[in-house]
Amino acid sequence: MKTIAALEARLGELHQRTRETPLFNPVFQLSLDLSRALEGDELSLDDLSALVAELECDGLKARAGKLRALLAPSAEAMPLAGEDEDFEAFAARWERPQLHAVFTAHPTFLLAPAQAEAVAAAASGEDDEAACAVPSTRTAVTLDHEHRAAMDAMAGAQDARDVIVARLLEEARSRWPQAWRALRPMPFRFASWVGYDMDGRTDIGWHTSIAFRLHEKAERLARYTSSLEAIDAAHPLLATLTPAAAFAAARAEDFAADLSSADALAAAANRLTTHSPDNLLSLRPLIAALEAEAETGDPTRAVRLLTLAAAMRADGLGMGWIHFRVNAKQLHNAIRRRLADDEAIDLASKGAIATLRRMVDEARPLRTNFAALATESSTAIRQFLAMAQILKHIDADAPIRMLVAECEQPATVLAALYFAKLFGVEGKVDVSPLFETETALEHGGRFLDALLAEPAYRAYARTRGRVAVQTGFSDAGRFVGQVPAALAIERLQGRLAEAMAANGLSDIAALVFNTHGESMGRGAHPASFRDRLEWPLSPWARRRFARAGVRLEPEVSFQGGDGYLFFATPELALATLTRIAELRPAETDLAAPADPFYHRTDISLDFYRAVKEHQGDHLASRTYARAVTAFGLGLLNPTGSRVSRRQSDINADREMSLRQIRAIPHNAILQQLGYPVNVIAGIGSAADSNREEIAALLTDSPRGSQILRLVRSANALASIKTVAAYGELFNSAYWASRTYRGTEDHLAGSCAALAEYLVGDDRTGVFRRLASRLRIDAIKLHRLTDLLPDEAPSEAREHVRRRIGVLQALRLALLQHLFLKAVAVPAFSRANDISRRDVIEMVMTLRVEEALAQLRRAFPVRIPGPRDFPLDEQSDYPDGGEEGYGAIERDFMTPIARAQELSLRISTAIANEFGAHG
Known part of the structure; x- marks a missing residue:
């Protein structure tokens, strides 16, 4: 029991017993074996730590292997230019x-x-063992950490894009030697919302966003400077770039400082806004100069100059474009402040619509400054004021996106247009409604029809040259299921193409931002990079835009x-950008065969509705909600700067709603x-009711096969027995019976206490009911998949399932250790309305840090004594030494913390075995 191989073998033996006893749970039995060994001192926490370390290593290697496989060169890689393609077509692409x-x-x-670096290094080569040679020590994830990580990722993306741009230029130089210098490649654009997303956050001040934008400007200017120095260390444009980078860096430090006083704010603002030749606000003159220089002379130097100019055109005076994000409610509250005292509107x-149409028409730009920004209390208005200051004093060229979450009314977009016009930024801001909630997806078509019919919006869209929308897969995937969400989003994208054509907007672009995550539960398809790109924006949806004559600008997120x-x-x-460039997600093949999934709607639509209804039943079920929240959020590491706060009430987890948990922790x-x-x-x-026809459709349809690949990938990692095993932790009968035949007599008191404590607990029944529902559905799924060919059978699949089973059994043993220790803690007097029973409940819901804090308050390791007081007078008492509760710390609190x-x-x-968090 001290090696992974032994545990896997034991789990395999236990699985055989399910043939005799279908209800037998191998995962829980293995956890009981481990628990008995741990509580009987045959295994120690050090032994379990060694096993966990080995399995950690396996997980990191699996993560590296998945990443490498996803990015591996494909056999169908397309050349940069077609054989018969002319320069104009190549440039247009x-x-x-x-x-x-x-x-x-x-x-x-x-x-x-350190783990992330090791996984990346292993995925970049062939040595997966390299992923394990690092400690697993975690540090708090702060906003600054997230921003630094985002900038590092963007820098890597920029460098890779430069390589691709240079390749495009060299290809053009080879194919069209007379025309290639006129090529202006821009295969990718990058953006970030780290530090600008205010949806659900109150910890990001306006000055944080300004400081970040200035830091990004300084960093990007420094990178441009470095690139130009590598081309020509004496280039005349360095005299502009070098002081501009220094100026931006100095101003970034100004806004990162304490600006709580009016004088400090005024000093920082004045240094930024007072005219300085070093405050570069546009790269257009530099781009023009570089491209003019590249028109003649050495071709190799010209390629490098044009590559730098292309980077400047793509990124502007920052590491990329930026996305501000607010909630629709924040905009609603802000617009009400602009109404007359006796005026009220239902959005x-x-x-x-009529009121806001008039307000947009009558709005006249107002001058603003940093004092207006600093004193504004409305989050939404503050975002527009920040955008105005950025465009005036930091980067006058790069557009800014305004993402509006939970946007379910066209009037919300008009409210955003009003503020954009009021603060003079409507020519540089793309207002982008987010469609993610079930209501927004269900009524999104009517929303788009109404919005695009508004003259004010159409005029605005023409000014910007695009209609921008955002479709989200996190909340959608949680509330309607991932497969129905993808299909609903796909239909909404098709409706956008129709609405643009119907309202005479075919001559501008559709920017469709699909904010999927990296996990299967949030819209990332794990089977291939083609599937990853096509799952959120399908070939069918792309063809709808092409047939409407609308140019598509696809956008995706790389999350955290x-x-x-x-x-x-x-x-x-x-490799990432090369795979995307090969797959060309902005293009489509209008000559591709029709996909029967979209023509056999008598089957596919009923299938979609039935899956959605089934998912809805889970969401509405108290059983499902209670199972998901049975441990609060205690199974999860903190993985971001926005803390998922738990309820302060001890019993709140019992009634926690799924809507109190965000999509990522839910998944x-x-x-x-x-x-x-x-x-x-x-x-x-x-x-189930139409199995043969649905099987035939999923086989014949590319979209159906894609759905099946997603489901099979998830199912290959799934275990209903594990779900049921977690319920047994709360089974009073299990704890009452564990020592029944004289085994583990040393645990008799603790097991009896747990049995009594849990006799009224509902969680065993909850997990059993959920497992039964999942099993019934899974049997039907197996009947379906038996009729379907497996495109990518994996010999390693059973090994991965066995490895996950061992991980689960180890954790179940550790949780039993936690429970046994918690009920064995000596009684202590109630303090601050926290009793011993409350502490036990905290442990049962894995609020372990809170529980330990209460225990350490009740049992301090060292009690203050006379020696802590610098008195002149001597005392012989106490004469027994200054005793604390060191034994309780050693025997209870330390094991609980380690477990x-x-x-x-x-x-x-x-x-890591699933390939992503949440």
Whole structure:
């Protein structure tokens, strides 16, 4: 029992027993074997730590292997230019981005920094063992850490794009020697919202966003300077770039300082806003100079100059473009402040549209300054004021995106247009409504029809040259299921193409930002990079835009620490962008055969509705909600700067709503419990009444096959027995019976206490009911997949499942250790309204840090004594020494803390097997 091989072999033996006893749970039995060995001193926490370390290593190697396989060169790689392609067609393809990539700060910083570096290095080469040669020590993830990580990832992406741009120029030089210097490549654009996203956050001040933008400007100018120095150390443009970088860096330090006093703010603002030749506000003159220089002379130097000019055109005076984000409610509150005292509007009414139409028409730009920004209390207005200051004093060229979350009314977009016009930024701001909630997806088509019919919006869209929308896969995937969410988003994208054509907007672009994550539960398809790109923006949707004559600008997110891995080394960054360039997501093949999934709607639409209904039943079920929240958020490591705060009430977890948990922790908990419900559930049940026809459709349809690949990938990692095993932790009968035949007599008191404590607990029944529902659906899924060919059978699949089973059993043993220690803690007097029973409940819901804080208050290791007081007078009392509670710390608190620490390390290992956090 001290080696992984022995544990895997034991788990295999136990699985055989399910043939005799179908209800037998091998995962829980292995955890009981481990628990008995641990409590009987046959195993120590040090022994378990060694096992966890080995499994951690396996998880990191698996993560590196998945990343390498995803980015491996494909056999169908396309050349940069077609054989019969002329220069004009080549330029038209590559002078507009194939993809916009957004580096977000989603809380997915699962790996410790050293682990992330090791995984990236291993994925970049062939030595997966290199992923393990690092400690797993975690540090707090701060906003500054997230921003630094985002900038590092963007720098890697920029370098990789430079390589691709140079290749494009060399290709053009080879094919069209007379014309190639006129090529202006821009295969990718990059953006970030780290430090600018105010949706649900109150910890980011306006000065934080300004300081970040100035830091980004300084860093990008320094990178431009370095690139130009490498071309020509005496280049005359260095006299502009070098002092501009220094000026931006100095101003960034100004705004990162304490600006709480009016004098400090005024000094920082005045240094930025007072005219200085070193405050570079536009790169256009520099780009023009570089391109003019490249028109003649040495071709190799010209390629390097044009590559630098292309980077400047793409990124502007920053590491990329920026996305501000607010919530629709914040905009609603802000617009009400601009109404007359006797005026009130319902933003869902037609009257609201008329009122806002008039307000947009009558709005006249107001002058603003940093004092206006510093004193503004409305979050939404503050964002527009910050944008105005950035455009005036930091970067006058680069547009800014305004993402509006939970945007379900066209009037919300008009409210944003009003503020953009009021503060003079409407020519540089792209207002982008987010469609993610079930309501927004269901009514999104009517929303788009109404919005695009508004003359004010159409005039604005023409000014900007695009209609910008955002579709989200996190909340959508949580509340309607990942497969129905993808299909609903796809239909919404098609409706956008129709609405643009119907309203005479076919001559401008559609910028579609798909904010999917890196996990299967948040819109990332794990099977291939083609699937990853096509899952959120399908070939069918692309063809809808092409047939409407609308140019498509696809945009995706690379979320947090998981997403940044794609750009963590030069090799990974180049491979990532190369795969995207090969797949050309901005283009489509109108001659491709029709996909029967979209024509056999008598089957596919019913299938979609049935899966959605099944997922909805889970969401509405108290059983599902209670199971997901059974441990609060205690199974998860903190993975971002935005803390998922738990309820302060001791019993709050019992009534916690799924809507109190964000999508990422929700999905992460499903991974940890062993079954990604929001990916798999409902597929089998939806096919049950029409199995042969649905099987035939999924086989014949490219989209259907893609759905099947996603479901199979998730199912290959899933275990319903594991879900059931977690319920047995709360089974009073299990604890009452554990010592029944005289075994483990030393635990009799603790087991009896647990049995009595849990006799009224509902969690065993909850997990059993959920496991039964999942099993019934899974049987139907297996009947369906038996009719379908497996495109990518994996011999290693069973080994991976066995490895995850061992991880789960180890954690279940550790949780039993926690529970046994918690009920054995000596009684203490109630303090601060916290009783011993409250502490036990904290441990039962894995609020371990809170529990330990209370225990250490009740049992301090050292009690203050006379020697702590510098008195002149001597005392012989106390004469027995100054005793504390060192034994209680050693026997209870330290083991509880170590067990939880090991449990959280197991969480990381399991998430690595799934390929991402949440």
